Amino acid sequence: MRERYLSRLFAAGVVSVLPYRDATSAQVVRAVVASYAGRAVIPELLVRWLVDEVRSAQSDLLVSQGPLTGGLTVREVEVLRRLADGCDTSRIAGELNYSERTIKKIIQDVMSRLKLRNRAHAVSYAMRVGAI
Known part of the structure; x- marks a missing residue:
């Protein structure tokens, strides 16, 4: 064979x-x-x-x-790190040179894929798996 x-x-x-x-x-x-x-x-x-x-x-x-620890991509980790720092969507978009719509889509994709309830849950997940 x-x-x-x-x-x-x-x-x-x-x-x-x-x-x-x-x-x-x-x-x-x-x-x-x-x-x-x-x-x-x-x-x-x-x-x-x-x-x-x-x-x-x-x-x-x-x-x-390109997933990192916990199945998150580099771009997702960048967004979640800024969320953990207390940044809002518009500030994250400005810092990363994305539109606010793109930032919202990244966050929604993470929450949907990993079955997370909200942004705080997404940040705590990233912290638990060592991504941030």
Whole structure:
């Protein structure tokens, strides 16, 4: 089996993989029982490949979206830091050279994505996760 198909298999729900040429009936039974119990039977070489795939996917996500601690982007942290300092929307917009509408949109996006109730909740979240 080619590596390019493995991610599709795992996405489809496969949890155990046995090399065909080395598979015995006892190993198949062991893999089925382990899979049923919530465990996986995977060759070490495949585990390493999966770890590398996850690292690569995380790296790609971080580069494309730029999240920092707590899933906040650099721009969101800048806005939340100024909110924590007591700045209002117009002052934040002036300091960051954005429109007030953009600042409101950034704050609303953070609150919606992270299911936060208000601006104070957003600031306290950023402080708890160490972003500010």
